[in-house]
Amino acid sequence: MFHERLKKLRENENITREHLADSLGITYSALSKYETGKREPGLELLQKIANYFDVTTDYLLGSTDNPKPADYKLAGISDEDYNNLSSYQKEVIDFFLTREDLFFKNQPENLLDALEQFEIFYEVLKRQQENKK
Missing domain, CATH: 1.10.260.40 (lambda repressor-like DNA-binding domains)
Structure with a gap:
């Protein structure tokens, strides 16, 4: 490999x-x-x-197919915490971590604590994007 x-x-x-x-x-x-x-x-x-x-x-x-470290790792979230999230929660976390206008690097507590609010905001953003189509 x-x-x-x-x-x-x-x-x-x-x-x-x-x-x-x-x-x-x-x-x-x-x-x-x-x-x-x-x-x-x-x-x-x-x-x-x-x-x-x-x-x-x-x-x-060959241990992973992703050449870059996962965004959640760069934010300081442990593998254990990330793996305990539902697939939807992972999707929400990944969305916010890839936003360049938000800053969560090395602030896992802030990110995980705000997850519920992020889920609501994420749904609003998704609906807005769908309505633009």
């Missing part, structure tokens, strides 16, 4: 193997082996690759 994702990321960015190898401080040959699955990177290089492409190591390793 890692080798496929590494190659895909590099190709999607139109980066040559030479350029990526230089940027990561490794040889062309080593990068070639990573991309063909003949070799696996150590933890330090894995993190360096993730940082270079602005993706998570979980994505590189």
Whole structure:
């Protein structure tokens, strides 16, 4: 999985193997082996690759299909708290976390405490959008 994702990321960015190898401080040959699955990177290089492409190591390793950390994690909400929410509540939380005009980063208590009010506001916004169509 890692080798496929590494190659895909590099190709999607139109980066040559030479350029990526230089940027990561490794040889062309080593990068070639990573991309063909003949070799696996150590933890330090894995993190360096993730940082270079602005993706998570979980994505590189195939643990998730989402290359970016979940918005709820960036807001400081634990996996346990998020997983205890209903799918509708997750939809509401995700909606508000993706709004650039609202600020909830590292304020999970505020976000979770206000969830009931957000659900009401979310329904109003959805109806307004439907009426515009």
